[in-house]
Amino acid sequence: MKRTLAIARKEIIAYFTTPIAYVVFAAITVLGSWFFLSLLGQFQRHSFELTRMGRDDMLAHMNLTDQVMVPLVMNLALVLMMSVPFLSMRLLSEEKRQGTMELLLTTPVRPLEIVAGKYIAALAILTTALALTLSYPLLLSAFGSGDQGAVEWPTVLCGYLGLFLLGASAMAVGMFISSLTSSQIVAAFLTLMLLLLTWVVGWKAVDVEGAAREVLLYLSSTQHLISFANGMVELKDVVYYVSYMVLGLFLTHRALEGLRWAA
Amino acid sequence: MMKTIGQVLGAIGLVFLLTTPVMYFAVGAGWNWLFTVQLILGGAFILACTLTNLGEVSRVATGRGTFYVAFTAVSSLAVLGLLVAGNYLAYSSDLRLDLTKARIFTLAPDSVNTVNELPEPVEVLAFFRSDTPQYQHLEELVSRYRRAGGAISIQAVDPDREPEKVREYNIHLRGNRVVVRMGEMSERLSDLSEEALTNALLRLTRGAGKRVYFTTGHGESGLDDDHDEQGLGLARMLMENEGLEAVPLRITGSIPEDAAAVVVAGPRRAFLEPEVELLSDYLEGGGRLMVLLEPMAESGLEDFLESWGIGVEDDLVVDQNQVTELMGPFVTASASYAQHEITEAFDAMLTLFPTARSLIALDIEDVKRPTPLVLTGREAWGSKAYRRSPITYEPETDRRGPLPLAVVAEKETKGGAWSPQARLLVFGDTDFATNAWARQAANSDLFLNSINWMAGQVERITIRPRHRPASQIILTEEQRTFLSMFSINILPLLLASMGVAVWVLRKNR
Numbered sequence: 160m161k162r163t164l165a166i167a168r169k170e171i172i173a174y175f176t177t178p179i180a181y182v183v184f185a186a187i188t189v190l191g192s193w194f195f196l197s198l199l200g201q202f203q204r205h206s207f208e209l210t211r212m213g214r215d216d217m218l219a220h221m222n223l224t225d226q227v228m229v230p231l232v233m234n235l236a237l238v239l240m241m242s243v244p245f246l247s248m249r250l251l252s253e254e255k256r257q258g259t260m261e262l263l264l265t266t267p268v269r270p271l272e273i274v275a276g277k278y279i280a281a282l283a284i285l286t287t288a289l290a291l292t293l294s295y296p297l298l299l300s301a302f303g304s305g306d307q308g309a310v311e312w313p314t315v316l317c318g319y320l321g322l323f324l325l326g327a328s329a330m331a332v333g334m335f336i337s338s339l340t341s342s343q344i345v346a347a348f349l350t351l352m353l354l355l356l357t358w359v360v361g362w363k364a365v366d367v368e369g370a371a372r373e374v375l376l377y378l379s380s381t382q383h384l385i386s387f388a389n390g391m392v393e394l395k396d397v398v399y400y401v402s403y404m405v406l407g408l409f410l411t412h413r414a415l416e417g418l419r420w421a422a
Numbered sequence: 423m424m425k426t427i428g429q430v431l432g433a434i435g436l437v438f439l440l441t442t443p444v445m446y447f448a449v450g451a452g453w454n455w456l457f458t459v460q461l462i463l464g465g466a467f468i469l470a471c472t473l474t475n476l477g478e479v480s481r482v483a484t485g486r487g488t489f490y491v492a493f494t495a496v497s498s499l500a501v502l503g504l505l506v507a508g509n510y511l512a513y514s515s516d517l518r519l520d521l522t523k524a525r526i527f528t529l530a531p532d533s534v535n536t537v538n539e540l541p542e543p544v545e546v547l548a549f550f551r552s553d554t555p556q557y558q559h560l561e562e563l564v565s566r567y568r569r570a571g572g573a574i575s576i577q578a579v580d581p582d583r584e585p586e587k588v589r590e591y592n593i594h595l596r597g598n599r600v601v602v603r604m605g606e607m608s609e610r611l612s613d614l615s616e617e618a619l620t621n622a623l624l625r626l627t628r629g630a631g632k633r634v635y636f637t638t639g640h641g642e643s644g645l646d647d648d649h650d651e652q653g654l655g656l657a658r659m660l661m662e663n664e665g666l667e668a669v670p671l672r673i674t675g676s677i678p679e680d681a682a683a684v685v686v687a688g689p690r691r692a693f694l695e696p697e698v699e700l701l702s703d704y705l706e707g708g709g710r711l712m713v714l715l716e717p718m719a720e721s722g723l724e725d726f727l728e729s730w731g732i733g734v735e736d737d738l739v740v741d742q743n744q745v746t747e748l749m750g751p752f753v754t755a756s757a758s759y760a761q762h763e764i765t766e767a768f769d770a771m772l773t774l775f776p777t778a779r780s781l782i783a784l785d786i787e788d789v790k791r792p793t794p795l796v797l798t799g800r801e802a803w804g805s806k807a808y809r810r811s812p813i814t815y816e817p818e819t820d821r822r823g824p825l826p827l828a829v830v831a832e833k834e835t836k837g838g839a840w841s842p843q844a845r846l847l848v849f850g851d852t853d854f855a856t857n858a859w860a861r862q863a864a865n866s867d868l869f870l871n872s873i874n875w876m877a878g879q880v881e882r883i884t885i886r887p888r889h890r891p892a893s894q895i896i897l898t899e900e901q902r903t904f905l906s907m908f909s910i911n912i913l914p915l916l917l918a919s920m921g922v923a924v925w926v927l928r929k930n931r
Contacts, residue, residue: 176928181921185914192909199895199905206894222893294913302901305893313521314890363448365553368578372552375447377513390522398512402505409501413494420490 162268166276167283170250174284179249183242187288190241194234195295198227223299224311224390232318232388235292236381239326240358244350246284247333248343250277251411255341260418270415274334274408281330289322314390321387324400325380329354331407338414354380424474432471438464516569526888529566533620533885537572539627542604544574546619549588549599552578560600560614567619574623592867594767602626608664612766617885625878632682632877634661635671640721641690643856645670651858654687660866661873673697676704681840682877683710688852692722702726708838710845710876714852717779717808731792732829732848733782737804739775739825739850740813751813752777754851755863756827758797764830764871765795771864778851780804780825790833794826795847796868827851828872845876 174180202223209218254260263273296315303309333350340346361379364372376382380403383396438460446457472479520527529537546564550557557578564576581588581595591601591608600611602622609622636645636654645668647653658668666682673693677684677700684704686693693701701723705711715721717738724734741754754775759765773796783792802823805813831846838844853859855869897905 176924178921178925178928181917181924185917185921188914188917189910192913195909196906203895203897219892220889222890223895224890224893291913291917294909298905298909299895302897302905303893303895305891307523307891307893309893309895311523311890313523317521365551368552377509386518389527390520391527392519392521394515394517395509395512398509402509406501406505410498413498417490417494420487 163272163276163279166268166273167279170277170280171283173249174246174280177249179245180284183245184288184291187238187242188291190238191231191235191292191295194238195227195231198231198234199299202226222305222311223303223309224314227299228296228310228315228318229388231295232315232322233381233384235322236325236384237358239288239322240329240354240380241351242288243285243326243329244333244347244354246288247281247330247350248337248347250281250334251338251415252341252343252346255338256343264415264419270412270419273415274412278331278334278408281334282327285323285326285330289319289326293319311390317390317392318388320392321384321396324387324397325384328380328400328403328407331404331411333407335407335410335414338411428471428474431467432475435464435467435471438467516565518569522890524888524890526890527562527566529570530616530620530885533567533616534570536620536623536627537567537570537574540573540604540623541627542573544572544602544604544623544626546574546576547579547587547591547601547603548576549579549581549591549593549595549601551580551582556599556614563614563616563619566616594771594867598767606662615885615887617887620885633667633669633678633680634683634685634873634877635669635678635681636685636687637689638670638672640686640693641688642686643688643852647857649857651856652688652853653857654855656857656860657855657866657869660860660870664870664874666873666877673700676700677709677840679839681709683712683873685873685876686711686713686721686723687855688714688716688719689721689723690716690719692720694722698723698726702729704840705730705844705846706835706838708835708841708844710841711847712872712876713846713848714855715779715848715850716852717777717850727846727848728784729786729789730831730833730846731784731786731789732831732846733784734848734850735780735782735804735806735821737779737806737820738808738813739778739780739798739802739827740805740815741798741802741823743799743801749774749776754778754798754802754827756796756798758799758824760793760795760797760830762793762795762830764875765868768864768867771867773865773868774854774859774863775827775849775851776853776859778827778849778853780821780827781829781848781850783826783829790831792829792831792846794828795830796828796849797824797826799823847872847876 202221205226206218206221209221251260254263264270296310296312299310300308329350332353333346336350336353337343337346340349357378357380359379361376361382364375364379367375377395377399380399383399386393386396442457442460442464445460446453518527546560548557548560550560552558561576561578564574567574579587581593581599587593588595593599593601598610598612600614602609602611602619604626607626609625611618611622636642643652643654644650645654645658648655654668661668671678671681671684681704684701686701701709701711713721713723713727715734717736721734727734738752739754740751742751743755756773756775757770759768780798781794783794785791800823802825803815804821804825805815806819807813807816828847828849830848833844834842835844836842854862854865860866860869
């Protein structure tokens with residue numbers, strides 16, 4: 160455990176002393192803000208129209224949670240999937256490139272501890288990235304108004320839980336790919352492709368019926384975010400994301416074991 | 423040389439084999455002979471690789487790497503299997519937690535009770551493509567009922583791909599597109615809300631064996647007449663498809679207690695005084711009476727109908743427009759309807775009425791003015807002197823269109839024996855519902871909607887749609903500027919500056 164935390168600490172320090180994490184964070188906030196501002200603009204235009212037409216009945220249905228936060232969470236998922244490969248790419252391939260992997264494997268540190276330590280660091284980075292985007296609901300809370308608050312926080316936090324699980328599963332996939340190659344570019348690119356594939360696989364569902372449709376929709380990673388974004392935790396969604404994590408971590412572990420065997 | 427070629431072939435073979443299952447799904451057109459070729463080629467390449475690299479293969483197979491490879495392969499498959507099983511269990515469990523404040527994704531208790539009292543499994547047929555927001559909303563809604571323990575399933579029907587089903591269920595793409603089926607019976611959803619679905623389920627549960635009585639003995643059109651042009655055999659069949667039983671009724675003692683509605687379809691001889699009395703009592707007790715009249719025939723019901731605010735003119739409607747030109751001047755085409763549940767989805771659909779008489783919605787004291795449901799076009803007129811030939815428009819006596827061809831009256835009858843709301847619907851024509859004309863234009867829709875509305879229950883469950891509490895954001899110009907500046911400029915700029923700082927510091931170290 161101690162060794163795991165030591166690896167995690169070293170990795171986190173490495174993240175914050177190289178520019179890549181900051182670049183990715185900046186990119187996430189630029190894209191996130193773009194989505195946020197355009198959703199907010201739509202919301203304002205819509206309520207302005209309704210006020211002008213005197214539709215109080217429809218104004219009663221307007222709320223910042225449904226019209227801004229729920230779609231924003233879905234948009235942030237896209238931003239997250241584009242960014243995670245660049246956060247996960249260096250996890251193991253950097254060690255391979257610098258030749259420190261062999262060194263690490265000959266120490267008494269077990270591969271399991273390496274995997275756990277690196278993954279904890281990756282989750283810390285992910286949490287930081289998500290925390291930055293929490294500024295959007297906070298801004299809504301500060302400037303918006305409503306009888307029971309401007310945004311419904313349980314729903315917003317539920318959406319962020321979903322985003323965290325999505326990001327964590329993407330990180331696990333990214334870490335596995337990063338264990339296969341010593342090139343960060345290759346690791347990032349392959350991870351991105353794989354994540355995009357899990358995203359678009361559901362698009363095929365409209366062409367098929369019955370069980371095949373269910374399977375395709377189930378495989379789609381964003382499909383499992385919808386309930387979270389709306390304020391529901393469904394067992395199947397949690398199990399889906401956790402499965403990706405388990406698979407990614409397991410395969411990474413096997414890859415490290417393989418390196419040890421080959422050494 | 424042979425070795426290298428073998429290795430290249432081996433790698434290609436591996437790609438061929440591994441991509442086959444993925445591509446099978448991606449192409450999505452079933453098994454193709456090209457996939458078979460792909461598999462055979464993949465296997466052959468790997469075989470070639472093995473044969474040309476026998477030395478390496480035997481070295482790996484006997485080396486210490488073998489244990490690792492075998493263990494990894496077996497354990498990976500085991501983990502994958504466990505994960506798939508776990509996901510399947512989670513998928514089937516339907517377990518969920520509604521974290522919203524108003525519990526907007528949780529069914530109302532009335533809905534839970536209704537779905538648990540279903541006598542038979544229910545299927546929801548949604549005439550939407552499965553990727554439309556409407557279908558996805560409906561799918562989620564139905565899953566809530568299933569989670570509550572109901573035997574209910576949903577299926578999407580793509581109207582473009584299955585036009586025969588659209589015809590079979592008589593779906594109008596601008597009207598109600600969701601059919602709820604239980605056994606032989608079916609109901610339409612008025613909208614995609616929980617309230618609509620629960621009420622449809624309620625109607626199905628209660629509506630089993632709903633009976634509509636058709637009076638006999640006054641020369642009415644026959645229910646069992648399948649071949650005669652004047653018969654109502656086709657109408658009876660259409661009603662049965664909707665779960666309504668059409669039963670002939672000879673008015674003697676009283677109207678049966680289980681009557682969902684009573685229909686008088688085209689009487690040619692007048693009703694006797696006591697018979698009218700019975701019908702009047704029935705209506706006062708919350709009955710549902712639908713009367714289809716014909717011109718040139720005394721029904722004996724005229725005074726009774728007038729007391730309900732529906733006047734019957736002794737005329738023959740003449741309609742000369744382009745639509746009816748081919749069918750003659752006595753077939754009235756109508757495309758103008760009142761705002762009413764019956765004609766909700768009609769828009770400008772045509773209905774045809776051969777030889778009709780016109781009606782009047784009268785203003786009578788103590789009676790709510792009835793609603794003209796169907797109107798003729800402006801070109802039509804009601805000829806009073808229809809026995810003369812040729813028929814011409816007489817400005818002094820004849821009324822000009824639009825003339826009401828169907829009028830509906832309603833009255834609250836609290837504590838009535840049949841229902842708390844009496845409904846009276848009168849048509850100035852019978853032919854539109856007969857074997858010869860029911861399939862023409864939108865006639866069958868008009869007839870079935872009318873019957874369904876007549877036989878419909880008034881009691882319905884009201885479920886207030888739950889939604890999140892309203893909120894607003896009103897920004898001053900400065901606030902708006904700050905919001906934009908902060909989120910799209912200051913925040914990323916800070917982060918980027920930190921990145922640049924770290925980069926410069928590392929470079930100089």
